Amino acid sequence: MTISATTTTTHPADAVARLRALGPGASPDRLDDVRRAFHPSFAGPALIEYAGVRPALPDPDSALAALRALARAQVTPAPAEVLAAIPETGDELIDSLATAVAADVFGDAVAAHGSEAAAAAIAAASPRRRVLLLDLAERHALRCFAVADVIADLDRDRGHRHAALRYLSQCAGDPAAAEAIASARESTDDPYERVLASICLARLADVPDGAPLWTAPPPARPGLTVAQSMLLGSFDHPGAGASGGLTVLLRHLGHALPRRPGIARVVTLTLLGRDRLTERPALAEADGTGHVVLRLPVDAPGAPAQIDLSRHRAAITFLARQLLWLSGCTPDVVHVRYSDDGSAAIAQAARALGARTVFTLTADPHRSLAERYAAGPADPVAARFDLHRMYTADRLVATADTLLGLPGRPGGELPGYFPRLRGREPESVAEGIALLPRVPTAEARQQRLAESLFAPSPGLPRLDDAARGLPVILSVGRLHPVKQQDLLVEAWLTRGLHRHAALVLVGGDPAAPTAEETSVLDRVLALSEQHPEAAGRLAVLPALGNDDVRLLEHGLTRWLPAPTPHLYVCPSRKEEFGIAVLEAMDAGLLVLGPRRGGLGHYVEHGRNGMLADTATLSRFADGLTAFVRAAAGDPVRARAAAAAGRATVARRFGIDRVAGRFADVYQHSVATPRTVQP
Template sequence: MRHAAWLLLARYGRRWGNRLRMMEPADTYERLLLETLRHTPLAAARRSLPASGLVVAQSMLLGRFDRPGEGLSGGLSVLLDSVGEALASTAGVAGVLTVVTACRPDLEDDRVLLRRRSRGHWVLRLPVDSDRPVGPQDVGEHREALAWWATTLMSALGRRLDVLHVRYADDGSLALAEAARRVGAGLVFTATPDPHRQMSERLDHPDADPDQVRLDLHRVYLADRLADRADRVVGIAGRGGTAELVRHFPQLSRRYGTGRLSAPPEGVAPYEPPPDAAKRCRLLIDRIGGAAGPAEESRRTVLLSVGRLHPVKQQDVLVRAWIESGCHRESVLVLVGGSTRGPDPQESLIRDRIRAATLGNPEARERLLLLPALSNADVRTLERVLADSGHRLRARYVCPSAKEEFGLAVLEAMEAGMVVAGPERGGVPHYLDDGVNGLLLDTSTSYALGQGLLRLLALDDETAETMARRAQHLVRSRYSAAAMAQALAGHYADVASRGRREAP
């Protein structure tokens, strides 16, 4: 109410707005809010944007952009970083803004709201009046404030924002959609089969949790509103292309026709080894080798899985499957993900479940390594080292998620030359052909996943090498960040040239 009163005073003009100079901020958020109301924000930084070319924005409002693998930060942060860099180098694009959020502790550490990440790529931080990063269930409380901040800061860029691209069906994306309308920018929305698919599956169970049903219904509402408001809707292709998506969004078939919904392929950035990658990876390999123990009669197999610790990623199910199937006797399981500085409740839940799964099984505990999140460069370096057949450890990559809409981490492991196994549910089957360039897993239960792990471990080296080589060629030839940026730039230019469609 205090902040709403300040905004109301500011709208009445100088006479009442001058009273804001008498206000005393209680924290960093209020200090930034008052400074923004008193002065033109971003004045020092807005001259950075070129005068010609498209200015586009992409959003990641949940999780910390620079910490993939921690909390709510996953593959999207890696994707937006690489695509943002590639877009900035694409003809016709003047600048790219990656829009993120910053809670009060983040703002206390760094009050800068617009910072250049590289040539043509900036990160725009929207302040959030919260003592912790917002999650999907509480971002709705900040929806109007986020819309105000986004409108205010985007209007202060010194250049009109041409297109804003949102990817999640959540309240934060709807706030940005409203901001796009207010500043006259076009809106692009990436739609996925969830939450409609999840809602349909939940309703098949008579004992469905009413609270979860309510949340799913709200997300369905948000997804439909975003699809209606967007000037362009693009999809993520699954096993059947975009057919499942159109089935859940019948309005898209009326708008685009059958088979015409675009699904730009997501892409992997070129690998750039960090300066001290060899030293850091040697330490990791030594730890993994220590868990593997002596070579005995054959090389140990390392099962690697990378991702944020979250129930949908199912690392706990993977550990149970690994033990129940007996795979722990012939392999080492390495899980990379999660924060050690301040794990969120979801991370703590998964860690507790993993700990419970290994109780009473010292052999499994010795061969399980749970490593905190690594930088993307370190992960990709580690995958390359493990893919090298020149050491005593053979390696396989496992993605145990309940579903992956696309699976950037899977693509990166394929690009590194590892043989991979990923979930059959979601978008992974669009590029992973079972038995040809990897394996598809039934991840619905620990038993089914365990059978998939047995099949993965049973691959002989020659077959695994053939699969890995095919997978690597596919990713390097078809799934690059540059190709994705080029496809998106075409959509952005088309939306900007047509002008914003009036939202219903």
């Protein structure tokens, strides 16, 4: 049951790696070392979880950490012990995180102690946990509650009603269950509840009924069905909200993978908020290329923020399991890429369907924790969530059939952050992009996009005619503190770089911004107002579709000529791979990106781009200044570096080449005897 096993040598300078190497019985010196390295709001729960330290006070975070410690124990607890360990704090986030952990450990307990012990534990548990108990019973096919009792409580509250419908959907053969679900569907105008009830009724029938809501065409040829998940932000609007480069990658893989031998179709799982359910006549959308987008309804206005996914985990697991089956898209292999409860939910659904799971493991969030939670004040909510993500990543590592890692720095960071990979070395597989042809395409559209940088826009700055002839520094991405667009603007302004280059930011949804988007955009606009001398040299555009971003990048040189190459800057605190950077390189822009992360795998400093330290304003401003001055001082060399960047992408990162590598991984995962228990 335990997440952990063998240990690995860690980097002595990294406090997170030293924390991860702890275990019960660690020496006082090692415990004190970790205490000194982190703020108490992080160190306290971390030491309870990793080293078995007894909490000084019975506070909610300590109780949550003790539950995670139970998940890491060498001996699997009994089902009743799991339920007794769940804290009830009244804090919605803590309680939802605890519920997610409890669902994991309860599954281990069922496997170790049997269904009879699990059913007895559920029957004896406090009725205050009724929503969790209903979901645990449904997940493990336990008939712990009388149908009549569940129906009698349908109107208790919204969360309870949804859990009750999910539970009733397994009660095939009981007419009362079907009648109650049908009545719930017909008596509500709520779009989420109507869809949920429809899915539950179809499950009760035990035969996919071909409903237009979820029917997908069968694949055109034999081969594997591959599912991939993208549950953050909008799959239709990369760069808005929480969606970004991964959305672009998965869309291109969805088209490219079915062209590979042995792959019949790709199903991309994404979330659809209840407010948009009425806009879409179907949850399954096929585009004729072998790619199906399957939208899982979620009881939230839009796709939840990552920190809120634990609240929806049980529902996501249930709906992924049912809709993949109902749509005829039962997968052979499922690939998840984030260390969060969304990925955990999809992986759990995959195992229930008998699919193999692939997990792309990254150093995020571990890499930045030592800085974020040093001795100074810490945000307890952020610390709580980061500890949970570390736990979730370990669970995904423990249960995945195949582990992948993104190419990164020599020697890799993963062994230090995941000292219990159980002797498995993740295979390194690069991501990629669709290559655009060298000959000009959609020239009229390119010109319109280039000219849009000068078109006045209420509330957002644009370039003026005095900026024509200047090289453009372009930066594309979702507006988020980790992307640090405000740091880029501040460095550009304070170093006087606005006299030498215009700056264009693309990203975000000003019409319906998230809290993170509002924060970054307000900071950018405030900086702009503080420097009126730079007016007309900064343009901020909302997120564009990926096709338009590519056309804008390719059109800059053609329609906005300058004496030096146009530039692309990724100011992120870290970038695990950088799809947007690859796209800029493919367009012939000279790129600058962060040293931290995986860009060093393909950006060779000084040869095909440049790397900079983005950890502080002063360090980044130094790197940005050197970058702009180098391009202006030696345009011939700068153009040669940009051409080398384009050649790097063409040689190594075209989507067809990348899809071939992923296809090999998926086929090997399915063909290899399973060593991880589902």
